[in-house]
Amino acid sequence: MRVNCDVLSKKSLRTDMLCLPVFEDKHNDDHLDAVDRLLLGQIKQLIRDKQFSGKTGEQHFMIVFPKREFRYLLLLGLGKSKDFDLDKLRKSAGIAGQKAVSNKAASTAFLLPRQRLPKELSANNVGCAVVEGFNLGSYFFDKYKSGIDRHIKPKALTVLFAEQKQATGAKAGARNGLIVSDLQNYCRDLAGSPGNVVTPTYLANEARRLSRRFGLRVQVMGRPQIEKLKMGAFLAVAKGSAEPPYLIRIDYKPKAKARKRVVLVGKGITFDTGGITLKPGADMQEMKQDMTGAAVVLSTMAAISQIKPNLEVTGFIPTCENMPGSRAYRPGDVLTTSIGKTIEIISTDAEGRLLLADVLGYASKMKPDYLIDIATLTSAVIVALGYVGAAMLSTSEDLLTQFKKASEITGERVWQMPLWPEYEHAIKSPIADMKNSGGRPAGACVAATILKHFVGDVPWLHLDIAGMDLEHRGTEYTPKGASGYGVRLLTEVLRNL
Ligand code: BES
Ligand code: MN
Ligand code: ZN
Numbered sequence: 001m002r003v004n005c006d007v008l009s010k011k012s013l014r015t016d017m018l019c020l021p022v023f024e025d026k027h028n029d030d031h032l033d034a035v036d037r038l039l040l041g042q043i044k045q046l047i048r049d050k051q052f053s054g055k056t057g058e059q060h061f062m063i064v065f066p067k068r069e070f071r072y073l074l075l076l077g078l079g080k081s082k083d084f085d086l087d088k089l090r091k092s093a094g095i096a097g098q099k100a101v102s103n104k105a106a107s108t109a110f111l112l113p114r115q116r117l118p119k120e121l122s123a124n125n126v127g128c129a130v131v132e133g134f135n136l137g138s139y140f141f142d143k144y145k146s147g148i149d150r151h152i153k154p155k156a157l158t159v160l161f162a163e164q165k166q167a168t169g170a171k172a173g174a175r176n177g178l179i180v181s182d183l184q185n186y187c188r189d190l191a192g193s194p195g196n197v198v199t200p201t202y203l204a205n206e207a208r209r210l211s212r213r214f215g216l217r218v219q220v221m222g223r224p225q226i227e228k229l230k231m232g233a234f235l236a237v238a239k240g241s242a243e244p245p246y247l248i249r250i251d252y253k254p255k256a257k258a259r260k261r262v263v264l265v266g267k268g269i270t271f272d273t274g275g276i277t278l279k280p281g282a283d284m285q286e287m288k289q290d291m292t293g294a295a296v297v298l299s300t301m302a303a304i305s306q307i308k309p310n311l312e313v314t315g316f317i318p319t320c321e322n323m324p325g326s327r328a329y330r331p332g333d334v335l336t337t338s339i340g341k342t343i344e345i346i347s348t349d350a351e352g353r354l355l356l357a358d359v360l361g362y363a364s365k366m367k368p369d370y371l372i373d374i375a376t377l378t379s380a381v382i383v384a385l386g387y388v389g390a391a392m393l394s395t396s397e398d399l400l401t402q403f404k405k406a407s408e409i410t411g412e413r414v415w416q417m418p419l420w421p422e423y424e425h426a427i428k429s430p431i432a433d434m435k436n437s438g439g440r441p442a443g444a445c446v447a448a449t450i451l452k453h454f455v456g457d458v459p460w461l462h463l464d465i466a467g468m469d470l471e472h473r474g475t476e477y478t479p480k481g482a483s484g485y486g487v488r489l490l491t492e493v494l495r496n497l
Pocket of ligand 1: 272274290347349350351352376377378379380436437438439443466467
């Protein structure tokens with residue numbers, strides 16, 4: 001998709017679909033009036049007839065007849081101007097993206113209200129949010145449909161501002177918004193693809209392909225190398241499957257001397273059956289997305305290769321399947337991790353923390369300034385937070401602040417959960433250093449408590465995205481299916497670290 005920022009003019013209105021976001025309490029707006037004049041007063045008539053008022057989420061689609069500079073007009077409700085924020089804007093652009101696809105509009109112009117936008121909404125952030133919303137909202141995943149009536153991806157978006165200064169100021173934001181939303185859509189493709197396609201080998205090949213394309217260093221370590229790193233927990237999880245495991249490493253280095261060094265780790269279980277502690281059948285198909293953390297790390301690495309923060313970033317992706325084969329690991333097994341600590345297996349379905357323990361242990365020995373992992377780790381986090389936000393658990397106030405700040409910009413909700421020392425009791429093992437499961441209470445906190453044993457004193461933050469990887473209903477800019485949650489968030493955090 002091409003994106004552009006411009007000012008309102010007769011020429012810039014030459015487009016298939018014009019989107020006009022309207023505040024509920026500000027019907028007198030120069031831009032609204034300008035478009036209304038072109039349409040001989042139809043918009044104000046709609047408002048007078050109470051067909052449209054500008055309430056949050058409201059939409060009114062019109063075919064313009066006879067055709068003007070544009071063929072379609074989409075009125076979008078922005079709600080009350082005092083409640084306005086970036087995500088409201090992203091959402092209305094998301095609706096615009098959906099409408100562009102359903103009406104086969106190749107080009108769209110999004111005309112911001114003339115009315116001054118709130119101060120915290122810089123032109124840069126506004127350009128970014130509109131492009132993100134539109135690009136994410138127009139996403140569809142029909143690769144596995146054989147029908148010929150395929151959707152068509154919109155080709156061009158223009159964001160229209162009141163003043164040239166704003167349009168110019170929005171350009172960089174729009175570019176960043178396009179980069180990150182393209183990669184979030186890539187993340188959706190990858191996470192939403194079936195487990196018979198996206199195997200550990202497939203993930204390794206994707207890492208190679210993206211790294212070549214974006215100029216990143218990539219290293220794919222197979223079983224012999226993982227053995228050399230003594231990652232006994234990761235290897236145990238992989239044992240039940242015929243698919244070979246891989247530890248993927250991707251490196252980004254800035255041109256100048258890096259300010260800081262960051263390591264990202266993403267859980268890459270390409271299918272989680274639960275292993276010998278087999279999961280019930282209901283909804284098990286969703287476990288094809290248990291590699292979302294891996295997909296987020298891969299997508300984020302690709303995003304920062306273009307946004308170029310002044311940081312050294314290493315992404316690790318441990319990837320394998322969790323299957324109940326005849327060589328599968330069992331409850332009761334004791335595993336030795338990369339840093340020598342031992343874990344007694346209570347449930348083979350608590351497999352994510354095992355891969356992460358090995359890799360976090362290894363990564364912490366690299367002594368990065370920050371260590372961040374992202375994983376669809378526990379169903380307990382869904383009990384705690386629902387499908388609304390991710391849990392973050394951390395040993396670093398600094399990282400917590402950074403994630404909170406970034407989430408306000410990207411609209412991806414995060415909520416801190418505790419790492420209280422009392423949780424240690426839940427994972428006491430009679431025969432090993434710890435157990436891999438502490439049962440139902442505080443499952444997300446206990447899982448993170450296990451991880452904490454492997455990060456040493458490196459400032460670390462864990463994101464449990466189990467409730468966020470899959471959108472069940474479909475919202476303004478997140479269609480049903482894989483959401484790609486986390487790509488914008490991690491990219492924004494890295495931009496600011
Ligand atoms: N991949 C699952 C967690 C999950 C559940 C992700 C639902 C997305 C949606 C993870 O490997 C798992 O099975 N966790 C267990 C741990 C338990 C056995 C301690 C869980 O949360 O039930
Ligand atoms: Mn599991
Ligand atoms: Zn899992």
